[in-house]
Amino acid sequence: MVNNNNSHIPIPKSILSFLSLVGQSYLNLYKAFYWSIKGEINLADTIFQASTRGVDSIVIILITCIFIGMALALQLTNELIETYGAETAVGGLVALAITRELAPVVTAIVIAGRVGASITAEIGSMKVTEQIDALRVMDIDPINYLIVPRLIAGAVISPLMTIIATIAAILSAMYLSYSYKGLNFAVFLDSVRDMLTMKDILVALLKASCFGILIVTIASTFGLNVKGGADEVGNYTTRTVVWSLVVIFITNYIITSIFYGV
């Protein structure tokens, strides 16, 4: 027997908007890859975007990662040296935690807040002032003209920033271990060399590239979706940061489980 009364189950609006975001982001990413593969890339703008976005973020990333490295070293030197006497493990464990998880994720969080938010604000402002419409009337695809340079910049600067963040965090941890517990630099670095593998570095770079691409895709999608006036630009900028963080943590888990899962 067919029940005609309850044939439609209402789907919550938040789920619909999430699915809409995923679909639109996927389409924008697909178009951006299409233009990139076709070779129609505005190289000058790409270099400009990479350099300005990188410079914008580097100081915040350095400060954040230096303090994360020092906090981690404080925790580990206390436990490992005083409780277990395992001073040869301090450098290695700090390096593993930083390289595998902290540096890519913290860098991505800073990029989401700094670069993602600014991309949404920039493209959103262009949307409400009809600049995006002007491009479309001129038969210029905004994805190609505006998004592709930012996407390539995001994919490039995120791993670069992650490398810098990793080095800064490990060096700060090494210095703190020395100044706090007198741990020799050579012992610390030998431990790093023994425990850190090339796989850890490559997976970290892969994570960073994925985060960079996802942040720019989400930021651009929200920017292109801004409706109404300037106040809506602020709303969409906030949404970019929130959704970028959610996607960063989910993607981080997926990549970690692929490469380090049992």
Place this chain on the structure above:
Amino acid sequence: MLIIEPNSPHIIDFIKVSKAFGNKHVLKDVSFAVDKNEILAVIGPSGVGKSTILKLVSGLIEADDGHIVLSSNKKGMAFQFGALLNFLTVKENVALPLRKKTHLSNSEIDTKVYYALESVGLTGAENLTPDELSGGMQKRVSFARAVVNDPDIILYDEPTSGLDPMTSSMIINDISHLKKTLPAAGIIVTHDINVIDKAADKIIMIYDAKVVYAGTIRDLKTTTNPFADQFFNGMCDGPMKICVSTGV
């Protein structure tokens, strides 16, 4: 549906076009045609869907029903607030459609940009950025960008809104000048009687999603159409229910 048909008898042929946003119908079975060297003014109270017509012709939105047949896809649009890309200079803004859509050399592009800016009286402003320009200048740069590619169709969205009478007069002169120098079909969305009088060849009036008046500029002076009469005389009493009583 937007169709490009080079053999179309008109440059722009709007055939029984309907468009709704949610439950609100802004256009219902609207038809009109624009020929070469002709400018159509679209008038009507605020919020009746005049700009929707421009967006439909420019391909920014799609019609729900009906056909829009264009004899050419070479379009230029002058936006209400200029819509200049704020990270490009005036020269780069005007050159953009040429750089992206033609294979012209740099010197050819420079020449075309120079003449486009000269046609709107803005030579010397090439290296300024949009935020260094007044509202009127931004509109004129938008005109230059719209015509630099020698389009067959030019769309003007509220070309004189928010401008002082002198700048409005300059803009109207620009449109008249472009009309003489460029054999294109044009649509102007405006409230300004001076624009209609000096630049348009014919007008349509939109109200309640329909065309309530259509005629030439000459017809306008003798028309007894109650909608046109109410609109141009700025009266509250008439077939259009646009005045809200304040109870005073």
